[in-house]
Amino acid sequence: MMKRSVSRFLGMALTGCLAAAGVSLLSASDVSAASYPSEVLLGTFWESDNNTTDTVYWSTDGVNFYELSEAYTDATPNDPSTSWIAGTPYNVSTLHDPSIIYKDGYFYMLSGFSQNNRIIPMIGSSKDLVHWSYPNSGSRTNVGVTTTPAGSEKYGSTWDMVAPDFMVDDDGTVWIVVSLGYYASWHNDSSQNDIMQPYLIKATGLKPGADPASDPGAQPIVSYSNAVPINLPQYDSSHTVTNRIDGSLYKEGNYYYFSVKKDGVTNEIWRTTNLSLDAVQNTSNWELVTDDAVTGFEGPSLTKYNGTYYMYTDKLKDYPPENADGKAGVYVSVASTATTGSLDSFTGWLEKNQFKIVAHSADGGTKECRHGTVITVTDRNAVKIIWDLRARTRYNNTSGTSDTPALASTGWYNKESFKASYYGGFLCNYWYEGNVRQGLTGRGKEIYDPASDAWYWLDSNADGKMAVSKDVYQPYTIQGQDEIGKWVRYDEYGHMIKGEDHRHIEGTADDAEWGYWYFDQTTGAMLYGLQTVTTTNAGTGESQTKTVYYDDTTGLLLKGYHTIGDTLYFFDPYTGEVINGWYADPDTGVLYWYENSARQGYNVNNPDYRGKEIYDPTTDAWYWLDNVQQGAVAKSKDVYQESYAGRFADREDGTGKWVRYDQWGKMIKGWDWGALDNNGIHQYFDEDTGAMAKGDVWIGDEHWSFDWNTGYGTRLN
Incomplete structure (x- = not known):
């Protein structure tokens, strides 16, 4: 229990004398002339x-x-x-x-x-x-x-x-x-x-x-x-x-x-x-x-x-x-x-x-x-x-007692500093160099603190106060080395974020939706567009590398459907990872083909665009992605291709051909056994290019003549 004064002293007559306790006094003859401060x-x-x-x-x-x-x-x-x-x-x-x-x-x-x-x-x-x-x-x-x-x-x-x-x-x-x-x-x-x-x-x-x-x-x-x-x-x-x-x-x-x-x-x-x-x-x-x-x-x-x-x-x-x-x-x-x-x-x-x-x-x-x-x-x-x-006053042992700690002139003026280690870092306010507060002029100043191994932004709009939970534009990517601007972000402790950052998206219902951004591990620059990044799995703590797309303006990690330019993209709705190959629409089940999450064969703003031919190594087949069907696979359909056609080319440069896709959407090569419901019509498609055969053609030891317009064939031997 702490001692403290109590009211019993009131009214006491006070007499007596006190002298300094524990102090040895020298005689007057031992005192040298003092130089008074x-x-x-x-x-x-x-x-x-x-x-x-x-x-x-x-x-x-x-x-x-x-x-x-x-x-x-x-x-x-x-x-x-x-x-x-x-x-x-x-x-x-x-x-x-x-x-x-x-x-x-x-x-x-x-x-x-x-x-x-x-x-x-x-x-x-x-x-x-x-x-x-x-x-x-x-x-x-x-x-x-x-x-x-x-x-x-x-x-x-x-x-x-x-x-x-x-x-x-x-x-x-x-x-x-x-x-x-x-x-x-x-x-x-x-x-x-x-x-x-x-x-x-x-x-x-x-x-x-x-x-x-x-x-x-x-x-x-x-x-x-x-x-x-x-x-x-x-x-x-x-x-x-x-x-x-x-x-x-x-x-x-x-x-x-x-x-x-x-x-x-x-x-x-x-x-x-x-x-x-x-x-x-x-x-x-x-x-x-x-x-x-x-x-x-x-x-x-x-x-x-x-x-x-x-x-x-x-x-x-x-x-x-x-x-x-x-x-x-x-x-x-x-x-x-x-x-x-x-x-x-x-x-x-x-x-x-x-x-x-x-x-x-x-x-x-x-x-x-x-x-x-x-x-x-x-x-x-x-x-x-x-x-x-x-x-x-005699001091029996004064060795080393004159040492005074050196005063620092550079560092943080900390706020609530004793809580810092329990909340992830320094809770800082102002930075001084040579005892002068920094960040007072211009837009502010970026500084590096070796003690916390982090970069900070000192905001001139707040008298040099350390910015927290804020995005700041820097006119350079590497300080003093280039003039490439960058957006960077400082977390709730003022540290420049490097790597992945996730937080609630402002403006969503009760700011409940989570958004993800990524900042260059060296410069802290916010990343945009298609990027391959390394993140840490929150559950296992293991590093994982993934390719994702960050919005070209906000840097926000994209998930689900997004239109960028003339292209419709679909990113993994949970992780944002890009999709390559076939992926079924979550609502309709229709299959579409994606390359780095860009839907192929579909141009959002160009109705004259016809589509795209792609090869799927998994099924070892070619497919036509039809713009009319927003990139869905064409099935049981003849399509004119302007690509290489080999011996059945329509053009002198070897391009131009008609190809056919079966009921599964695969390009037919060889005989089409299901032509016109097997009504006795014979059609043949090149084994390499898929081009519809026309004219006088030997197929093995068989001699055929195929109509130049319909491709219908008649055996000549």
Whole structure:
């Protein structure tokens, strides 16, 4: 069970003194003159569900953090049921999810809880980061709300409060954000049922009640406004966000940036130029920066250090639900901002630039870290305090601790990246090269990602967003090598499809019919016309080669009957494979002859076309496909052929002949024993060409005379 602050602290008199635990201090004579940096990162985190010690760290690379002090040490680090601070004369809790600021010569740390529908901030202060006052609200009335939080049907009469965080504004105003509503895990319910909304509190006049080193029990001096709801715009009618937790504020220039976790898993960033108790309630004052800076984490803390944005988050133990590892810990995501140089919708939080922070403890080991806050300190006095304390802190083993992971400048700004492997690939949005978002000019840009071994299209119409489930025309087939255009397709993960693709055909009843396309295995170009392709049998997984026809315009695999030009085609109604040879019409049973699925002997648009003679090696016979019968076999019919006729040719070039097809449609060769119903008429057809015999002819040792018009024969010997 996670430790957390409870309401028993209210009204306690706080006295005593805290010093940094676990830190060895050097004498003044051992301290060399410091060269102070212009800015330094200052962070505070609690350790684990068992040990809720709040430790303060410094960092200059954003990944390696070094202990400065234990501000509040858990007296029972092995007992998850309590979180009392060690060394106090009475029970007072450590700060869960601590937040830190610097103001007017003092560092302040914040947590808090709610009691009887009042918000109770718990603020501790320190002048040197070593001696800290005991956390207290500094108010007898604490903080009320102007609007009752949503979720009363679940929480009943008393709402919950989580994740207080604060920021100091340019004029010294301290802004506190909290989340109020129904925190499901405190009610033995699933966190998926949280109903939480961020609220804003204005704290003015904040200062210590006394010197924390000499009187740590003195309450802070501060006055609070009521908490007002932060009303952020909804995305659309199909997705109403009712769960936002872990809000934090960061200011740069005229913008206030608000980072918050939505729907339990995804961290979004909003911004406004007007942060006031009235303005934050107006949705029109908020602008979305990103709906997904990082997913699978919570407790976002945003800061800018040395011109680069860093977002610190705590990994969710139960995400992704399909393969959660049960581990938490603070990670830092580093943004790519070279496209515009500022934090906006073009900022890319490259997954390659996400690192688990390393918290180096004062004894030379490392500590666990959980949800906290990191700020960039630029005040010269504050930097001096941090840097001098750093110089006095002994680290027994620092070998290798200065190594900082190299930042990537090329790669994906991933969306829902932790789900990717469970759904077939990267769920990506934008691609950066040299920290610059690609695909912003012209029509867009095609890129290759070696990590996924796939090509992608970055669509300029969507600010460089990766195209998914989309056909795109490319002006070349092989990039940089030709000018042969091609249509390519990108699947639901943005990968250029190579090989067979099947999906529902738009426009069919409920888009229920399946269509098949094929894309060149090398170039990804959509294939058209007659093609021999290799596909994989979905049932057996075996490769199979087949010849099929893809529509000359859409690339759709053709099945059944189709007219292409003057030719009627019939493709296998199930597989689309071409048909060669005889095939019976599925409805009438009439046999037709096909060559690569083109019906022979039939011209759809030319009534003057007569037909075609074909040879079937299976039956070792010739047939006439009659255009009058739409290519059906002519039976019991004489047909004049203009093909080679040999010795019975009508023409000097050896062509032109009359041939006869029997009742099965086979060309007759030799004697026609069934001529004119065997009424004694003798007709003979050449054994090679099938040409009807005419004139004076020897057949074996028989001498015949055949009429030049009718072919009727009379034996002469």
